[in-house]
Amino acid sequence: MGALSSLAWALWYILPAYFANGSPVLFGGGSPIDGGRLWKDGKRLLGDGKTWRGFFGGVGTGTLIGLLQYFFTPSFYGSIGSALILAFLLSFGALFGDLVGSFIKRRLDLPRGYPAVGLDQLGFLISAMVFAYPVKTISSGQMLFLLVFTPLLHWGTNYLAYRMGWKSVPW
DSSP: OOHHHHHHHHHHHHHHHHHHHHTHHHHOOSSBTTTTOBOTTSSBSSOTTOBHHHHHHHHHHHHHHHHHHHHHOHHHHSSHHHHHHHHHHHHHHHHHHHHHHHHHHHHTTOOTTOOOTTHHHHHHHHHHHHHHTTTOOOOHHHHHHHHHHHHHHHHHHHHHHHHTTSOSSOO
């Protein structure tokens, strides 16, 4: 497999996590996951920006993307069941990582929507790959590529969502 092909497969692999991470902005609103509860430090667990609708909408979107990918490249997954499990784990892992990032940001007294360079761009990615590891993984070179590429993509898509009026801040 050539270098360019290897990088393309890395992007194909992580696509459900990318969609899961980006789609809650479209589904968000409603009841916050933390229900308004406070941590022992007196600060919100996650904040109003993390909702059940956004979480489940994101996991569902990412899993659906994985199902669609299976129909284009069934040999990449082996079976439809494997594709669904992998897509679910990548999607759930991405949003779990995002929740962990929000928890950390609340502990650091960062306001909702405030950028946390590195945490915002890589937390979801690393968590997604950890959750999916038992089912299917990629090479270390592909992981390194994603660790470099993802922040650039994240910043670009957030700016686009801001310009389209889907987000109130460009990060």
